[in-house]
Structure formats: structure tokens, C-alpha cells
Amino acid sequence: MSKSAPAAPLADRGEGAPEIDERLFVASVAKAMKVLEAFDKTAATLSLSDIAIRTGLGRSASQRFIYTLERLGYLDRDAQTKRYGLSRKVFRFAQNASSSNQGLEAAYPQMRILSEKTRETISWVEVDGADIVIIATIPSTHISSVNLPIGTRFPALSSSSGQMLLAHSAPSHVEKVWKASASSVSQRTKARDAAEMMRILEAAKAVGFSVTEKNMEQGSISVSAPVHDRAGRAIGSINLSTLTTRYSRETAIAELAPLVLEAATKATETLAS
Template identity: 80%
Template sequence: MAPPPTKTEMAPLATAEDALPTPPGIDERLFVASVAKAMKVLEAFDRTSTNLSLSDIAIRTGLGRSASQRFIYTLERLGYLDRDEPTKRYALSRKVFRFAHQAASSNIGLEAAYPAMRELAEQTRETISWVEVDGAEIVIIATVPSTHISSVNLPVGTRFPALSSSSGQMLLAHSAPSHVEKVWAASHPSVPQRTKAANAAEMMRILETVKGIGFAVTEKNMEQGSISVSAPVHDRAGRAIGAINLSTLTTRYDRASAIRDLAPVVARAALKATETLIS
């Protein structure tokens, strides 16, 4: 762990540029802005940027160099950031995994779905994931890897725009239109192009279609072309709380064969998980 900065190394006290705007709908009497800023520092790290300098973090968070330095120092002292002395770059520490483990181990939807996911993985040999919606994105909560040499890799924590993903479409299809409009407004600019929907109304028609058939299928152009098939898992109240997703490569299935051969088994796995959850 790095020693505390000396007086000559320390950045100046916070300035107006370090302040972040308060999110809408927030009660400022209860909102602790410093906690929000600390979380923003942690959220600066992602799959493509696992090691960041002080300057990188200041730019990514918009906090300014002085505030970033203080939050980095605090988070490092608490054990949530690691510092590489030769490069003076920072990374999330192993302590952060504590939260991921606790979130996954207390997820009753995942607990109910996992046996069906394992069975589906054995049956198809494809990548099977438990997916949930987080705002305008989906997040991979758990994955059973494919046994194929070439396969889709979906590490836990991976995120995609919800409306252009099969899991997101399947889950948002069970949401109120007003919520879908909010998600559309907050979505990544790639969503209209990928979904071919020009506005929220057209997107809702797409969602109504997938809701009616009980599964959704989307295609992605990553390192290799891939196809994603998803079906929802419901709780006792009938809410779609998560989706079972199967991801495969277009070298093994095209869209038509994925709908014919994969969608029915994914839908059965989701139904089995739902029955386990509500039993």
C-alpha cells in the first residue's frame, strides 16, 4: 500500500470544478454527495480499462484532479483499490469481489434457474447465462461456459444495451410503456440502428412481438458473429425478474436454425426455472 502523499505531492483542496450535478429526483437533505463521488471513481474501471492513472480517473469521472486524488487515496486505504508503485496506476482490488459474491449468493432467481441452466448447457454445449436488467443495460449475473473450442465468452459483469439484446427485449417486454420510453431515451446511440426502431413506439411494437412468442433472438457482430436467444423467468407475482440466455456463434447456427432448434429448449429451461421459483 502506498505511503500517504507529502505536502508537496498533495493536490489542492476541492474547487467548484470538482462538484458533480445532483441527479434529478434526489432529496438533497439525505443525499451524501461524497459517497456518489467515491462510487463514480470505482465505476471508472471497466473491462477495457482495468488499470488507470490519476489523470485517467479525473477525466473519466469529471471530478477534477484534486478530488480524484483524495477519493483514490481513501479507497486505496480502505482496500478497494490497488496501486502499482512502478507505474503509479490503480486497479480494483480483490476486496471488490466480496460485493459480487454476496449479490450472486442472495439472488433467488439465479438460485432457482441455475439447475435448468446447467441442464441446458449440457444439452446444447453453448454459453448459458443468467441476465438481469439494470437501467438501460443488461448485466450478466452468472454464466455456464460453452464446452466448444470456439464460443461466446460472457464474463460475469458484462453489460450490453438492453433494448438491442435478446434478454433485455424479453425482460422489458413485460414493463410498462412509460418505463420503456425512459429506457429508450437513456439507451446507447447504437440501439435504433441495431433494432431498426426509429422511436420508442416502434420499439414497443417489437417488444410486444417477442412477449407474444415467449422468446427473443438477436444477432451481434463481435470478434465472430453471434446469435443470442433468451426467455424470461417469472416470480410468484408474474414479474419477469431475469432471463436465461443462450449465446452461440453464427458458424453453428443461423437465425432460422436458432429459432427452430434453440429457442424451444431455452423457453423450456426458463419455464422450468419459473416453476422452481414459484413452487
């Protein structure tokens, strides 16, 4: 399947997405969220003009939303530069989401044990549309390591965690995620279409874990295994990330995968008890 440009996030696409009920949909809330979402790791602070351009709302509308969000305490304004940034109040949402996450609560003790055994970067990962999101991380104690800050996103189908979680999804859902994914997914997985991607996922599901490699400044290897809730749904995964300078793919499969799988199994048992 040929792909040229990154597709829109799955949640933003008309295809396969729930239709909007205009009687219930509050457009002004959606616009306010656009303003908050304009800030990211590449733009921690933005001017009014920056926000207007990034959101497409126009200068006048952007100014009204910015003023409201600042008065509510969700944006801070630097008096000297007149630039805006997300306030510390926004962190309440992340804190509330983490504290109410039963999967993370069950997995974290096992993540801590896995961290102590391997000294590698250990993360709790969940799927969001066509992406995976790092929800929690225990950093590696090695000087050279993989850094995965909370909130980091990667395409799901080309990541080990995403593969394990989507392997438990219906083929029709995998096809939707495939269509919503960037061209880099087919390049990294070597899958030519959704059916071939599904076969890769089924192979990972059969062994209970997935291993992927990524070339960054240093080559990295990612090993993931899924955690299931009482209903048997794969709700998240425990991920271990290391460098190819310490482990080859073969040694990661032989030495690390069993440890990750054990941690995920024990977390699943905790949720079932």
C-alpha cells in the same frame, strides 16, 4: 426517431429519474463511487491523473478519495508504477449479490442442464436501466464460442434478454429506455420510434422468447426466455448464445428456442413452489 449520440444511462438522466433529496444525499459517497467506477475492462489500472480526468473531480479531490479507498482496502497501488487498481476486496460485493440472487439460484440448475444439452454459452441476464448485465455465465465447451464475462453490458432493447424483460414493462417505461438508448438500438432493431419498439416487444412476449443476431468477429445468435417470480414479474432471463457457423436464425428458433423456453419455465416453477 433520429438519434445522433449515445444517451446517458437511464439512472443518470433527469427525465423519468427520481428527484434527489438533498437532505439525504451524501455527495462524498457519490464521488467515491465515481472513483471506483472509473476502472473498467479498458483501464484495469489508472494513475492519479487518469482518475482525475475520468471522474472530473480534480487532482486534489481525487487524491483524497484514492487515499481513503486505498486505506479501506478497495484500491491497490503498485509501488513501482504508482498506478492504482481495484482490489480483491471489491469482489465481496459481486459475491454477496450473486449469493443472495433468488432468481439466479432457481435458474442455475436449469442453465447447467441447458449447457449440457447444447454445449453453448448459457447466461443469467438482468436489466439495469437501459442496459442488460451478464450476472452469471456457463461457458461453451466448443472451441469457437461466444464469450460473455460476468458484468458485460449491452443495450437492452437490441438484445434478446432485454427484449424479453422489457416486454413485461409498461409502455411508458419502454419509452424512457428508448430515449436513454444509443442510436445503435434503432439501427439494429429497425424500430423508428418507441411505439414501433413496443410492437417488437409485444411480438416477442406473445411467443415467449426472443432471438437476436449480432455481427462481431464471427456472427452470433442470442436466444432468451424470461424467468418470473411469484408475483409474475420478469426478474431475469436465461440466455443461450451461439455462432451462426453452427446455427442459422431459423434452426436456432426451431431447435434452441424450445430448450431455452423449457429451462426458463422450470426455473419459474421453482420460484413459484
